[in-house]
Amino acid sequence: MSEFFPVLLAGVAAGALNAIGGGGTFVALPALVAFGLPPxxxxxxxxxxxxxxxxxxAWVYRRDLTPVGPTSIRALTTVSVIGGGVGAGLLLALPASSFDAAAPWLLAFATVTLAVGRPLSRALTGALGRPVGMSGRAVLTGQFLLAVYGGYFGGAVGILMLALWSIGLGLDAATGNPMRVAQLAAVYLSATALFLVASDALSAPVLLTAMLLGAVVGGFAGAHLARRLPAGLLRGALLVTAVLTTVLYFLRA
Incomplete structure (x- = not known):
């Protein structure tokens, strides 16, 4: 039980981060590894x-959902569910050493995207004089690849979604955030279904329960507070967390 409350707090933080701007995996994954779980x-x-x-x-944001570019909400969600399942299958099928070797580099990639995604979007929009307009097929293809990444690893996948939509469609981050949260839930849903039947996710019931309860509280509170938290403060906190976690993973590797 000494593990319960620290992991519960990590779950609250992870759920809140995912609801507000993304990056919950940067908190959840290291916390579970710190308490003895293999990566x-x-x-x-x-x-x-x-x-x-x-x-x-996603339920809190349900009235704010808007289609992403020329794609429908149903099509985007379907692609997210399928991609999340594919990514989870890859995680289970590939040797554990593959994930151990890839994790620091995936964290580094997500950290760089978090750091430069917004400035890059603004630069491209300024250079072109108009937002970039991706086709519906391109949006769905990009979403599928991100969903596969989300099912396999998940670190900052919501941030990567916003970066893709912002760069490719000129979608404002605040407008796209409700859809980001909904698609994050879709990716996690299919991955979870596979993990429950084909992995040892249930082998640590105390840690799982603590993280789950904390994530529910954090997800609910974070969604309600999202519009009140200064965007600059949130981005700074996420970036610091991402950088520290990436450095720690490289040192561990």
Missing amino acids: VAANAVSRVALVPGAAVS
Whole structure:
């Protein structure tokens, strides 16, 4: 039980971060690894635990959902569910050493995207004089690839979604945030279904329960507070967390 409350707090933080701007995996995954779970098992447990929090956040945002570019909400969600399942299958099929080797580089990639995604979007928009307009097929293809990444690893996948939509469609981050949360829940849902039947995600019930309860509380509170938190402060906190986690993973590797 000494593990319960620290992991519960990590779940609250992870759920809130996912609801507000993304990056919950940067908190959830290291917390579970710190309490003795192997990286692959920790990844599966965090994915299962964060689903209810993401679903609660999506419910809070349900009236704010708008289509992404020329795609429908149904089509985008379907692609997210399928891609999340494919990514989870890859995590389970590939050797654990593959994830151990890839995790620091995936974290680094997500951190760089978090740091430069918004400035790059503004630069491209200024250079072209208009927002870039991706076709519906391009949006769905990009979403599928991100969903596969989300099912396999998940770190900052919501941030990557906003970066793609912002760069490719000129979609404002505030407008796209409700859809980001909904698609995050879709990616996690299919991954969770596979993890529950084909992984050892249930082998650590205390850690799973603590993370799950915390993520629900954080997801609910974070979605309600999202419009009140200064965007600059949020981005700074996410970036600091991402950088520190990436450095720690490279040192561990």
